[in-house]
Amino acid sequence: MNPIFKILSSLGNQVTSRIWRLGSAARFFFLILIYSGESFRRIHLTIREIYFTGVMSLIIIIVSAFFVGMVLGLQGYYTLQKYGSSESIGVLVALALLRELGPVVTALLFAGRAGTAITAEIGLMKATEQLSAMEMMAVSPIARIIGPRFWAGVISMPILASIFSMVGVMGGYLVAVPIIGVDHGAFWSQMNVNVDFRFDVINGLIKSVVFGVACTIIALYEGFDAPPTAEGVSRATTRTVVTSSLTVLGLDFILTSFMIAH
Amino acid sequence: MTQKNIVEIENLSFGYDNRMLHKDINMVFPRGKVTAIMGGSGCGKTTILRLIGGQIKPKAGQVSVDGKIVHKQDRQGIYELRRKMGMLFQHGALFTDLSVFDNVAFPIREHTKLPESMIRDLVLMKLNAVGLRGAHKLMSTELSGGMARRVALARAIALDPDIIMYDEPFAGLDPISMAVICDLIRTLNDALGATSIIVTHDVEEAFSFADYIYFIADGIVAAEGTPKELSKSRLPFVHQFVHGEKDGPVPFHYNAPSYKKDIYESV
Numbered sequence: 001m002n003p004i005f006k007i008l009s010s011l012g013n014q015v016t017s018r019i020w021r022l023g024s025a026a027r028f029f030f031l032i033l034i035y036s037g038e039s040f041r042r043i044h045l046t047i048r049e050i051y052f053t054g055v056m057s058l059i060i061i062i063v064s065a066f067f068v069g070m071v072l073g074l075q076g077y078y079t080l081q082k083y084g085s086s087e088s089i090g091v092l093v094a095l096a097l098l099r100e101l102g103p104v105v106t107a108l109l110f111a112g113r114a115g116t117a118i119t120a121e122i123g124l125m126k127a128t129e130q131l132s133a134m135e136m137m138a139v140s141p142i143a144r145i146i147g148p149r150f151w152a153g154v155i156s157m158p159i160l161a162s163i164f165s166m167v168g169v170m171g172g173y174l175v176a177v178p179i180i181g182v183d184h185g186a187f188w189s190q191m192n193v194n195v196d197f198r199f200d201v202i203n204g205l206i207k208s209v210v211f212g213v214a215c216t217i218i219a220l221y222e223g224f225d226a227p228p229t230a231e232g233v234s235r236a237t238t239r240t241v242v243t244s245s246l247t248v249l250g251l252d253f254i255l256t257s258f259m260i261a262h
Numbered sequence: 263m264t265q266k267n268i269v270e271i272e273n274l275s276f277g278y279d280n281r282m283l284h285k286d287i288n289m290v291f292p293r294g295k296v297t298a299i300m301g302g303s304g305c306g307k308t309t310i311l312r313l314i315g316g317q318i319k320p321k322a323g324q325v326s327v328d329g330k331i332v333h334k335q336d337r338q339g340i341y342e343l344r345r346k347m348g349m350l351f352q353h354g355a356l357f358t359d360l361s362v363f364d365n366v367a368f369p370i371r372e373h374t375k376l377p378e379s380m381i382r383d384l385v386l387m388k389l390n391a392v393g394l395r396g397a398h399k400l401m402s403t404e405l406s407g408g409m410a411r412r413v414a415l416a417r418a419i420a421l422d423p424d425i426i427m428y429d430e431p432f433a434g435l436d437p438i439s440m441a442v443i444c445d446l447i448r449t450l451n452d453a454l455g456a457t458s459i460i461v462t463h464d465v466e467e468a469f470s471f472a473d474y475i476y477f478i479a480d481g482i483v484a485a486e487g488t489p490k491e492l493s494k495s496r497l498p499f500v501h502q503f504v505h506g507e508k509d510g511p512v513p514f515h516y517n518a519p520s521y522k523k524d525i526y527e528s529v
Contacts, residue, residue, distance in 0.1 A: 133355035138341040
């Protein structure tokens with residue numbers, strides 16, 4: 001075959017297989033929504049998963065948020081003092097966290113901490129025929145296994161992002177006020193005046209809900225679709241992190257442009 | 263009217279992509295009997311169980327369970343049929359996040375609204391039947407292979423199914439566990455008045471408890487009969503399989519071009 005045709009056909013193959021996977025993931029997403037009623041009837045399972053995905057991610061979220069906040073405080077002060085507006089440091093830290101860093105970094109950490117765990121768990125359940133066994137017992141794995149994990153991810157993400165922003169502000173405060181010596185009152189009052197609840201806080205929360213849906217669906221789908229072998233599960237886990245990270249960053253751009261245009 | 267055969271497979275063909283696994287297979291599984299499906303690895307024995315359970319659809323022909331054609335049922339219909347079935351998977355497929363007790367209680371909790379005290383009695387009764395009542399507090403990850411298989415069996419019979427399917431129940435077990443499972447298959451079948459379908463390649467065990475045996479080779483039913491009839495069979499495939507001969511109708515070598523050609527081509 002002509003080498004150009006070869007390249008074109010392999011490119012075509014890649015594109016069609018990616019589109020096929022996207023369609024299959026969308027179908028998977030709709031199935032989760034359809035089975036949500038059955039999932040919510042077993043609410044204790046969702047609560048248990050919130051513990052595993054949300055509560056167990058708290059340490060990494062809090063520690064990261066604290067450091068991110070402190071770095072923001074340092075970098076912000078360094079730049080702002082050149083313009084004589086170092087009192088605005090509180091606004092800078094809060095806006096950066098609420099609008100961008102809170103939702104985005106939380107989603108990236110969530111994909112690495114909880115997303116990989118979800119993919120590996122579902123992939124191994126598939127490899128050890130636990131999902132087939134459930135199917136044969138006339139219990140839908142989508143309702144019993146996938147649904148609770150999906151809703152746990154969607155509920156946990158905005159809460160984690162809010163905690164991230166809150167702890168980040170504390171980190172920024174620690175660097176700016178006690179260490180550098182910015183005025184305590186100016187730090188909080190400027191933040192109070194310049195942070196808009198609807199435009200900054202709610203928009204940040206909307207982002208984190210969207211990221212929560214995206215990261216959890218990707219993790220669940222990769223696990224559910226993984227070939228039932230050791231290699232298959234390991235590849236799926238890697239794909240979860242890569243796809244989730246790129247999706248979060250891409251979606252962040254799209255959402256931000258809509259929010260700013262609005 | 264109750265049918266004589268609880269499961270009937272008629273002119274069944276199934277395959278993946280272009281490779282046909284089964285070609286025009288016919289089988290019947292009479293009520294109350296223990297029927298074994300035997301054949302070499304990869305001949306599609308387990309696939310037959312999956313077709314009976316409605317996890318996959320045939321390319322041609324049909325599988326009927328209790329008079330209902332499996333692949334023509336909607337999801338609800340398939341789930342109703344599955345409630346009449348219990349399946350023991352090759353490695354047990356126990357839920358690793360649940361204890362032995364919760365694993366056996368799982369189908370009862372999902373499909374009935376029985377009070378917890380009654381569920382406890384039922385679970386302990388099922389575990390007692392497989393000799394593991396004393397292990398009900400253990401986690402499924404703490405069990406040996408043989409014990410896991412027995413717990414899975416207790417789970418498979420939790421709702422007193424009409425059909426019990428076993429996928430390679432003896433694979434990787436020590437002789438004692440093997441004898442225990444062997445005994446349980448026959449005992450449970452007769453005690454529950456169920457019908458058992460066993461997929462296996464363990465000749466000695468299958469011949470010791472099965473009422474009827476199907477041999478599958480090259481996608482067709484190569485031989486069938488009672489263990490007595492088959493042990494006397496002069497069919498070359500059955501002879502090779504039953505006596506474990508390394509060469510015969512099933513060749514030792516995988517299909518390949520001539521050795522000479524392969525050697526010279528690599529130079």
